[in-house]
Amino acid sequence: MAPIKNIERKLPFRRKRVAVIGAGLTKFMSRAKETGRELAWEAAKMALDSAGMTLKDIETSTMGTAPDAFDGVHMKGEWLADGCGAFNKPYMRSYVGGGTGVFAPIQGWWHIASGMFDTCLVTCEEKMSSCKPHPQAAFNTIFDNMIERQLGPNLIWIFALEMNRYMHKHGITKEQIALVSVKNKKNAIDHPSAQLGKKITVEQVLKSPVLAWPVQLLDISPASDGAGSVILASEDVAYKYTDNPVWLDGVGWNLDTTYWTNRDLYYPEYVERAAKMAYNMAGIKDPKKEISFAEPYDPFDYKELHHMEGLQLCGKGEAAKLTEEGVTQRDGKMPICPSGGLLGVGNPISAAGLMKICELFWQLRGEAGKRQVPNASVGVAQAWGDLMQVGTVAVMRK
């Protein structure tokens, strides 16, 4: 296959620096009493309160939510808009599958960086419990309608196929991968929003029911209901609301082809491209040294390792070893998913990605409580999705 040139992206305009000044996150749970719109409002209200703001201070609203099929409601973005504080405002919903939770704040970023707006409320909501018998079935239309769906695939297949290829290519074992699930579920014990924080062992992961080998039940994050919200502000107004802004200094996103069977799934090249775009923008030359902690997307345990490599936090095939050595623990040299990740906090698709942005915000402000990592100065959050093809990346610093 012909090599694809890496494109260096330069922004032609003098962009404004974008701050994150508030965050709110509901508890993630298997079934919430609240409707989606109510969940969105709860997260947005908590974010506004945290910044001492009211809706009058907000100029524009962006939101992220996954397929309409989850809710059985057409035009979910419009349906949720009031809960996102969008009434009578310029409003935009985006959807790039699991990558949405980091893409929605990126969308907010360009609203502010371009100089168009000074404040933006970014909300991500997901309510997966409505869809029966299981929300997984709502994903089946992702497979090619002419040559794949006829084979009766399940969404978990694509993860199993990718995990198997990744393990094969680097000689990584399921024991090594299970360590990620053990670590993240343990980290989540300290998160007030967590659905599945608990102490488990590698053996429990390896003995959990096989769904689609090599994927077993405890390799996977749960389906959840939940919402998260952050407030972005331009450098011109940020200090009006807080003495302690966190800066969203780099954003990147990248999409590979839906011809997923034509790629070698062992490495997410699109995540590398998205990360390089974000690092370039944030002026980060050596992510291994300059990034102090990371929140890569971990809907499955192997994905954390896969994404650490895509994010250039280690070389290809090295993430499992770093995990074994304890480097990725909260008190290690490179804490990974100190929040507890999707495996521990839960996976309400788009809200899970935004949860990672919230975690960067709280860590960089020194407000992460028991989850606080030492010397947090620069963090990277990443989400992933579509047909194993999109990477969305945000770099934040204090």
Place this chain on the structure above:
Amino acid sequence: MSAKKSETEKFMGTPLEKESFEDGSVILTEWEPKLWYSWSTGKVVGKFLSELKAGKIAAIKCDSCKRTLIPPRMFCEICFSELKDWVYVKDTGKVNTFVISKIATDRSPLKEPKIAAVIDIDGSDGGILHMLGEVNPDDVKIGMKVQAVWKSQYERRGEITDIKYFKPIGD
């Protein structure tokens, strides 16, 4: 954590209890939309499917990228040129990666596991998703050589399932 933070944790959401299913907190609507889709298969996939009906696997070449593409496509996503140069490739290949699935499309359990694989088709630069058969799940290996097992010419309908599955063929 500051007092301000706890003030902002007022609206953390409310878990639904089992009893809630009887008191109006949950309503159930079953909806089976009466829709069906009649997809035109496009300028290229249709030919691929009609070749399957004839018992052949057809691929399409991109001369500028030096790729022989399967699934075939009308244009190259890399160089954006129109593709017209069809070639037949063999019905053999190698297992690129595989999954042993114990769940169906809707996540209900399967009685017998199904094995799906990405199969790199010999003579092409790509793979397709298909099933493996005539093999014990424990014996499937990445890199294993496989060959298509076709439905009879009377059963084939111009669909991907005209190939029943791929089976191992040894070295």
